[in-house]
Structure formats: structure tokens, C-alpha cells
Amino acid sequence: MRTGISSWLWRMVLFLWALTILLPLFWIFYQSLKTNQAFFADIWAFPEHLEWSNYEKAWTSLGIGQSVVNTLYYVGLSLLISLFVSTVNAYAFTRIEWRLRSLLWSIIMLSLFLPGINILVSQYTLMRALNLTDSLNGLVLLASLPVGAFELLLLGSFMRSLPKELDESAFIDGATLFQVFRKIILPLSMPGIVTIGIFKFVGLYNDFLGPFILISDPAKYPISVNMYNANAMMEYKADWVTLLAGLVITIIPTVIVYVLFQRRIIEGATMGGVKG
Amino acid sequence: MHMLKNARLQKAIFLFIVVAPAFAAYVLFTLYPNALSIYYSFLEWDGIGAKTFVGWDNYVRLFHDPFILRALGHNLILLVTVIPITLVISLVLADLLINRAFKENSFYKVLYFFPNVLSLVVIALVWSFIYDGTFGLLNGILRVLGLGGEHNWLGSKGTALLSMIPLYVWCYAGFYVVIFMNAMRGIPKSLYESATLDGITHMQRFSKITLPLLSGVIRVGVIFLMLSVIKGFEYMFIMTQGGPGGATDVISLYMFNFAFGSLNLGQHIYGYASTIGMMIFVLLVGLKLILDKFFAKDSIEY
Secondary structure, eight states, X not given: OHHHHHHHHHXXXXXXXXXXXXXHHHHHHXXXXXXXXXXXXXXXXXXXXXXXXXXXXXXXXXXXXXHHHHHHHHHHHHHHHHHHHHHHHXXXXXXXXXXXXXXXXXXXXXXXXXXXXXXXXXXXXXXXHTTOXXXXXXXXXXXXXXXXXXXXXXXXXXXXXXXXXXXXXXXXTTOOHHHHIIIIIHHHTHHHHHHHHHHHHHHXXXXXXXXXXXXXXXGGOOHHHHHHHHHHHHHHHOOHHHHHHHHHHHHHHHHHHHHHHHHHHHHHHXXXXXXX | OGGGGOHXXXXXXXXXXXXXXXXXXXXXXXXXXXXXXXXXXXXXXXXXXXXEEOTTHHHHHHHHOHHHHHHHHHHHHHHHHHHHHHHHHHHHHXXXXXXSOOTTHHHHHHHHHGGGGSOHHHHHHHHHHHHOXXXXXXXXXXXXXXXXXXXXXXXXXXXXXXXXXXXXXXXHHHHHHHHHHHHHHTSOHHHHHHHHHTTOOHHXXXXXXXXXXXXXXXXXXXXXXXXXXXXXXXXXXXXXXXXXXXXXXXXXXXXXXXXXXXXXXXXXXXXXXXXXXXXXXXXXXXXXXXXXXXXXXXXXXX
């Protein structure tokens, strides 16, 4: 009998934690469908009439539409380039023998030790000196071209686990390095590449500080900076339901990606956490 | 085409096209700025005018700046609350999810991780709505429970910093639930079985077997959380701007405001900001080394 009660108590604990996540998100969602008057009148009441026009307003007057386009461009291009960079570098560092390999590898791994927060100023002045501020392509370059230690570790361990005979026999059959990479290593590494891709997507989509510092033209804001600015403007506008609608729009892609890939995201997080 | 048959040439081309640019970009965008910050920390520079070399002046200023200590104090309060609370909550939740067979567990496993993929701005704005003084969710809940509900959580000095604690715990716990669940799955069943034969309770099993075996993972968790909390100043930047009256000013935000903030009438003070950045760097690396030494002996291999 005692175990029955304690079992229910523990079950409540799990339920309460779930509630802390679901309740605010659900609350934000139904508040976003109210009028501003109803929003201020009673924070619990469900909307009497669903104001979908809030979403239309957020899309146009808050500029969510434009920032979605910017985000798609910035995230999409960064994702393509960085996946290419990570994959070919992981291949070069784990399956090809060359002279400076271990030296360069350890120099790249140095970044795991650097906290990164101390270079906000210098990275900004560097980007400014290179004329890469206020440019989505500048963001893309910064986010995708430098080879990352995390990606290299993850993909590297993946490629190392593939048997050596695979490329050796292909070389003997007369395949070039490029063919071996494209026809053998790349397809076999796909699961690892997808995992990295999802992670990169989540990171890029959610990034705030980089775009905030580097982009000052509102027409080029990605969605995170746009929402920050929209919120700052609300001091004067007090149109909270539109802001909430914008917030929901911002959350939607995250939910979709998470629902589709939750297994891989959760597995990938563990890999990253252990390697860190 | 027969040129490419030459293996050495192929290798050289591949490395030159593929490794060289990415490595150069890494050196330029990651390593070089680190060196640059050291240089900047010895300058008086507003980002536009001439750079004046001022030697150790910024470092002298650092040691006489009372706001540095205040900000570090706020960081310390967050660290000593957020880290243990997050670890306890996520250990308990992970244990419940792994060792109790409730049918809703598989749903919770997915749900708990969700805050980790939410955008930082979204989290900051959602929590601003939770804490708002007039239409906030928290006040709404308190009113329902008959516990008042007129308090402006982020707007009053007494509660602004403390209000950040639940936010951090909420953001980070899900990640550690997953980490700890995986670690718990790795514990050999035989250990539990022999303990159960000895008549051990669930609680004892948790404290005597699970916890000690997890100490290595917990150490990594402490380091990760430390970094996350110190780096996660954007929440304050978005939600409170460090206010009211500096009540939520943490060290990274203090640095950020010198460089990019509006507190100095739009002036950029890159030199001093870089000096504070150097201090944060030394603190973080130092703390990490201490933790490594301190915890290393406790971790158990099985």
C-alpha cells in the first residue's frame, strides 16, 4: 500500500515538470488569439473569438515575413557549407595520412578549451575590418567556413569506425580519392552527417548574439533579432497579442523539426555531452 | 584524367581545396580574435578613433571597479543555486524515467528535452510574460491559489535576480535528464539485482549505487552548467537589461554593455570590455581546472 502512494507521488512529480513546459507554451498560444482588451481583462479566459488576424499582422507589420526569408537564407546556406566543410575535413583527418595532420588536429581541438565569450569584441571588429558586418553572407561565412571541433570529433569517430579495407580495395581498383569519398565514405557517413545537420540547424536558427551584434539593418534581421526588436518596441506600442502571435510563429519551425527528429536530437545531445 | 591517378597529387589537391580554407578560417575567426582580445585589453579605444596603448591601466581599473564585484556576486548566486537545483531535479527525473515503469514516461522523455531546442529569445520572451506584473502567468497562478499576485517579479530589486534561477533550471534540466538517463542505462543490472536481494530500498539504491557510479558524468555536468550559466547573460540582456538598478547585472552582461550597450550613451569602450573579457576567460579556465582536479579522484570506473 505504501508503495502505491509513493508511486503516485513520484508520478505527480513527473507530471508537474511536464506541466511547467506545456502550460506556458499553451498559454502563450491561446493568448495570441485574443484581442488586446481581452488579453488584459483576464489572463485565464479562453478567447471568445479566435483572432487569427493577429498572425497576419505579426507577419507583415512586425516584419516576421521578411525575417523568415532572411533566416531561411542564412540558415540554409550556412547548413550546406558547414556540412560540406565538416564532412570533407573529417574524411581528411581520419582516413588520409598526411604530414601535418596531428598538429592541425590538436590546434583545432584547442577551441574546446576556449570559452569564446571573451572574443565578442574582437570578432566584431574583425568582421567590421573585413567589411562583413550588416551582411547575411558575412554571417554565413562566420557560421560555416571555420572547421568546428565538435563536428570533427563526432563525424571523425563515425568515419573511423568504418573498416579500412573499404577505401584500400577501392584504391587498388583504381578509384581516385574523390571517388572514394563520394561513393563510399559519404553514403556510409550519412547518419552522422544528418545528426550534425540537425544540431547545426537548431543552433543557427536559435542564435541571437552573433546576428544581433553583426546586423543592424532591420531588412536583414533574422527572426531571433527581429523578435527581440519587436519586443523592445512594445514599450511604445503595447500591442502584446501581435507580439505573442510572432512568438508562436517563431516557435513553429522548432516544434516541427523537433517532432520529426526528436530521436536523433536526443541521441546527438548525449554524444556531444560526453565528448565535451 | 591519368594525372589524378597519381595518389600523392590527389592528396595534395584534396587537402589544399578542402582542409586549407576551413583551417585558415578557423585560425582567422576563432584563434586570431583570442589573441586580438589580449591586445585590446591594453588599449583605450572607442572602436572608431585612434588606439591608445595604456599598458596595465585597464587592469588597474578592473581591480578598483566596484561593479565588477557586484556582477561576480550575482554570477556566484546563480551558480550556487542553479547548478545544484538543476542536478538534483534532473537526477530525480532521470531516475524516475528509467527505473519506474509509468506508461507516460516515453512521452515525458521527449517533452523534457524540448526547451533545449527553443530559441533563446523565445525563452526570454516567454519568461517575461510569465513574470509580468500585470498580465503575467505566475501572478495569475498565485491569484488562483489566493496568494496575492500583484508582484512585478523582474521589476523589483528583491526578486529580479532570484527570478532568473527557475528560468535557467527550466532551460537546462531537460538536457541533463537525457545525459543522466543514458548514464543510468549503462549501470550493470547485476549491481542492482544483488542489492535488491539484500533488501535495499529504492532510495538506498539511488544514493548508494546510482549516484556514486554517476559521479564522473555529474562532474562533466557541473562544468557544462557553469559555462552555460556564465555565458547565458542574453536572458538578462533581453529581459531586464541588467536592471532594476543593476540587480541582474552579471559579469558577461557588464562586459557586453561596455562594448555594445546603450548605457554609455552609445559610446563603445572596447579596451576595458576586452579586459573584462580576459578576466572572464581566466576565471572560466581556472574554475574548469580546479573542478577537474577536485572531482577526478571521485569518479569510479566499472
